[in-house]
Amino acid sequence: MSKDQFEYVLRAGDDALILGQQLGLLTGHGPVIEEDIALTNIGLDQIGQARAWLSLAGRLEHAASSELTLRDEDALTFLRDAPEFCNCLLVERPNGDFGDTIARQFLYDNYAVLWLEAMTASSNDEMAGIAAKSVKEARYHLQHSSRWVLRLGDGTTESHSRMQASLGRMWPYVNELFDVDELTTRAASEGWGVDPSKLRSAWDAGVNAVLAEATLSRPDDDFSMRGGRTGSHTEAFGFMLAEMQFLQRAYPDCNW
Amino acid sequence: MNSTLFDAYVADEKKIEPKDWMPDAYRKTLVRQISQHAHSEVVGMLPEANWISRAPSLKRKAILMAKVQDEAGHGLYLYSAAETLGVERDDLYLDLLEGKAKYSSIFNYPTQNWADIGAIGWLVDGAAIMNQVPLCKCSYGPYARAMVRVCKEESFHQRQGFQIMLVMTEGSAEQKAMAQDAMNRWWWPALMMFGPPDGDSPNSAQSMKWNIKRFSNDELRQKFVDMTVPQAELIGLTVPDADLKWNEQTGHYDFGEIDWSEFKRVIKGGGPCNVERLAACNKAWNDGAWVRQAATAYAEKKSSNATR
Ligand SMILES: [Fe+2]
Numbered sequence: 001m002s003k004d005q006f007e008y009v010l011r012a013g014d015d016a017l018i019l020g021q022q023l024g025l026l027t028g029h030g031p032v033i034e035e036d037i038a039l040t041n042i043g044l045d046q047i048g049q050a051r052a053w054l055s056l057a058g059r060l061e062h063a064a065s066s067e068l069t070l071r072d073e074d075a076l077t078f079l080r081d082a083p084e085f086c087n088c089l090l091v092e093r094p095n096g097d098f099g100d101t102i103a104r105q106f107l108y109d110n111y112a113v114l115w116l117e118a119m120t121a122s123s124n125d126e127m128a129g130i131a132a133k134s135v136k137e138a139r140y141h142l143q144h145s146s147r148w149v150l151r152l153g154d155g156t157t158e159s160h161s162r163m164q165a166s167l168g169r170m171w172p173y174v175n176e177l178f179d180v181d182e183l184t185t186r187a188a189s190e191g192w193g194v195d196p197s198k199l200r201s202a203w204d205a206g207v208n209a210v211l212a213e214a215t216l217s218r219p220d221d222d223f224s225m226r227g228g229r230t231g232s233h234t235e236a237f238g239f240m241l242a243e244m245q246f247l248q249r250a251y252p253d254c255n256w
Numbered sequence: 257m258n259s260t261l262f263d264a265y266v267a268d269e270k271k272i273e274p275k276d277w278m279p280d281a282y283r284k285t286l287v288r289q290i291s292q293h294a295h296s297e298v299v300g301m302l303p304e305a306n307w308i309s310r311a312p313s314l315k316r317k318a319i320l321m322a323k324v325q326d327e328a329g330h331g332l333y334l335y336s337a338a339e340t341l342g343v344e345r346d347d348l349y350l351d352l353l354e355g356k357a358k359y360s361s362i363f364n365y366p367t368q369n370w371a372d373i374g375a376i377g378w379l380v381d382g383a384a385i386m387n388q389v390p391l392c393k394c395s396y397g398p399y400a401r402a403m404v405r406v407c408k409e410e411s412f413h414q415r416q417g418f419q420i421m422l423v424m425t426e427g428s429a430e431q432k433a434m435a436q437d438a439m440n441r442w443w444w445p446a447l448m449m450f451g452p453p454d455g456d457s458p459n460s461a462q463s464m465k466w467n468i469k470r471f472s473n474d475e476l477r478q479k480f481v482d483m484t485v486p487q488a489e490l491i492g493l494t495v496p497d498a499d500l501k502w503n504e505q506t507g508h509y510d511f512g513e514i515d516w517s518e519f520k521r522v523i524k525g526g527g528p529c530n531v532e533r534l535a536a537c538n539k540a541w542n543d544g545a546w547v548r549q550a551a552t553a554y555a556e557k558k559s560s561n562a563t564r
């Protein structure tokens with residue numbers, strides 16, 4: 001069971017980590033100082049959540065097979081290669097323009113709030129605890145990204161068409177968030193995890209309402225991209241890891 | 257208030273507030289100084305942000321992001337303080353983007369290795385604190401109050417920077433070499449942060465009289481050297497100055513000649529990163545134009561709906 005829990009918690013940790021890594025790239029480059037601060041703050045929250053989930057993941061892995069050395073948050077962040085990362089593909093989409101950043105954040109935040117809310121009822125106290133703390137942050141992130149979807153969607157002609165295009169670029173990565181596999185099935189039936197397919201209708205309702213108010217149309221479900229949860233990532237992902245992991249790889253076994 | 261009253265007020269250590277009468281030259285000096293200070297906070301985000309994606313641990317990444325975010329906040333407080341003097345933040349910022357406004361020349365140096373993040377926190381934020389603590393008592397109320405908030409955060413930054421250096425000097429040979437390399441590159445630019453020598457600082461006397469400035473450039477520089485050299489010794493770093501030595505008689509460190517020609521060159525745009533820094537600010541501003549326009553258009557729609 002701990003091995004399942006390790007893998008499950010790792011997904012949450014990797015989602016938060018990769019999104020935080022991406023947002024960190026934007027610091028100092030925002031469209032206006034206030035937004036620079038806000039996006040950095042959201043990125044910081046993601047890194048904070050990643051640390052909590054990844055530390056727990058490391059402990060769960062160690063509990064499952066104590067002959068393995070304990071991997072802490074940094075071992076899991078800096079010393080895994082791409083196939084071992086199991087974040088959803090959505091969070092690894094490039095920052096693109098501000099519309100892309102907001103579209104990615106908005107679609108993810110809607111999912112994160114629902115998933116974290118459900119996880120507060122986890123039978124595993126540690127998971128429930130991290131979820132309870134994180135969901136407050138996620139609600140604020142959702143409020144922030146929703147406001148920008150409204151401003152951009154219902155702002156100028158240019159912002160409307162750019163926001164619509166950004167949504168279209170991110171949309172193929174939505175379905176993966178709700179995919180059920182053996183792991184999520186066991187997690188849900190054992191009471192410590194969530195069946196993601198159960199979150200879909202609430203996600204649709206939340207997203208649709210904001211898109212309608214923003215005068216944006218919901219993109220078609222033409223294609224779905226999948227593979228993040230099983231370690232099959234986009235082309236950009238290897239470069240992101242190379243950058244993120246550089247110091248730990250070049251100078252192994254150091255304290256920083 | 258009038259000129260005589262103003263002088264008496266300032267001499268009495270009372271605060272001048274935005275609505276008070278003030279000499280034009282006082283207002284101009286403040287606008288220049290506060291806006292340059294604000295620009296420095298904003299441009300100063302760039303060299304450090306350069307290492308966010310490569311921070312060597314998640315804890316360090318989080319600390320660095322929070323630090324750079326603080327600097328953005330400092331920029332905001334300072335632009336607000338400048339606005340109380342009747343100028344617009346966007347106009348000040350456009351002067352920066354067009355290369356018409358100055359900012360601290362230290363941020364035109366590159367961050368080459370991770371220890372640079374330590375050196376910036378320790379030395380650059382350290383020097384900034386030396387400069388800024390006296391400003392908490394500056395005669396202009398909004399500037400003084402902004403500085404109180406800023407200084408609290410700067411002292412965190414300084415400690416966090418020193419902590420990075422400490423850990424690296426206790427680490428592997430390569431880490432020690434990185435730390436020394438950063439020390440070598442940031443020491444002299446940090447000393448230049450206090451501005452030209454007293455004999456070559458034309459506006460200082462007036463600023464002192466107005467209680468905007470409390471200590472001379474050379475006094476503050478000496479304080480910084482006296483404080484920092486023992487810290488460097490403590491963590492086994494060599495200060496890159498062959499002339500540095502303790503002077504029993506004065507109770508201060510004597511130190512070598514600063515290369516003021518380098519200082520002037522970097523201020524004029526010839527530092528290693530001047531072009532990149534301004535280009536990055538301009539790119540962010542231009543790329544963000546449609547976003548700012550959308551926000552304005554949306555706000556106008558909402559307020560006209562509300563009044564309809
Ligand atoms: Fe600052």
Ligand SMILES: [Fe+2]
Pocket residue numbers: 327381409410413
């Ligand atoms: Fe600082």
